[in-house]
Amino acid sequence: MIKDIDYRLTPWDEKSIGLKTAEIIINKISDPGNFKETYNYVELDLINLGVEFIYTRINCDDIKLRFDVQDCGFYYAETSVEVFNNNVKKFQKNKLPKISYEIATNNDEYLIIKKIASESFNYGRFHEDINIPFSKAQIRYYNWIDDLIEQKAEIYVAKVGDTIVGFNIQKTNYSENSTVLVLAGCNTGAEIFASSLWNEIILHNKLNDINKISALISASNIGVFNLYVNFGFKIKNTFFGFHKKI
Template structure:
């Protein structure tokens, strides 16, 4: 992580080599900003852009209600590519998820190379929403490829994984992490044609989280993905915060 300071304002950003693999250009993500006035924020953006050495894709997810960020980013040539929602499920200890949907699917946590290929295929062909899928200036095939690389990156990071199988076929999966009794759902869903299994799959996982003492569950989803948003709402999730994802593509001069 790198950090830039202007007076008392600062910006954190990082290189994202896993996305460079997908898009074939330098990729950087602005992770956070802290500022007290519009002028300092504008200078932060200008200083950050000096770190770009070639053709690049930059992205930055920020509170959609931050009008100063919106004004500065748009004035600097950034555009809003996606709106996302942070959804939370808190104090769910006494919820009987079995009364909402079947919650006794067999969950598997073991996988091999063939399973990884199946996960990549599901992510590529069955997932249609993301900060890159919804960007009209990014080639859709590259956005799909990004999901394939993300699967490998999550495995390399050692993120926890639940699978539901039918024979040797993976039907549903979920990558997640648990920090301080809070489960963060990272990436998951079901194979095309098995959308209803997502309901049973999530019900089973949430019941498991209850049993091991998880107190909160969070997930970030695209606001355009109404199907999955309604799924989470059925289980008691509420929308806590919305974000805009700002993008800018830098061409070679």
């Protein structure tokens, strides 16, 4: 049964920020007038479970819901944008600085990916929350890689010679010919290869008969946003992220 307001515990985030965390999942509200009352029951459950920090994302078009969650004590933390390209089969590889693009195969490569994610990425759900120390947001990305490995996500590295300059982690639904790009980017100092990385990401998916690629990115990350636009992606949705300490 789908509830109006549900939640899931997020122990991977608890490891990073030192508080028991949960994500609030808000579905279509059957009676918008009773949002606060319904939410209060959910929060009470979470408090009884020892949860201390919660967060949710809401479609920008749902103005009333944005007001309701703030009325329940949430504060605005970040904005994210869902982008998509549904014509990957028409993609033509661009002439860009050459890199190799291959599946990550060993712990040494995973460690480099974790280092890049935690030290070179500056945007995200926790990075943009002024109430969370930036160092803890970096630890979250470091731990996130471990979770994605356990989930058996597809993990690729981009190399110049033998040096890893970037990576891509994606989840592919081959039955629907679609891919979600979970986390991708280049190391600090290797940003010149960012376009080359996306070049290879899209080509790799095209060669594997994937025609649809989507990603959720920070609206504040203008460089990456423009990168997606340059590769033919369009905006599907914008979400506002709200957080609350309980």
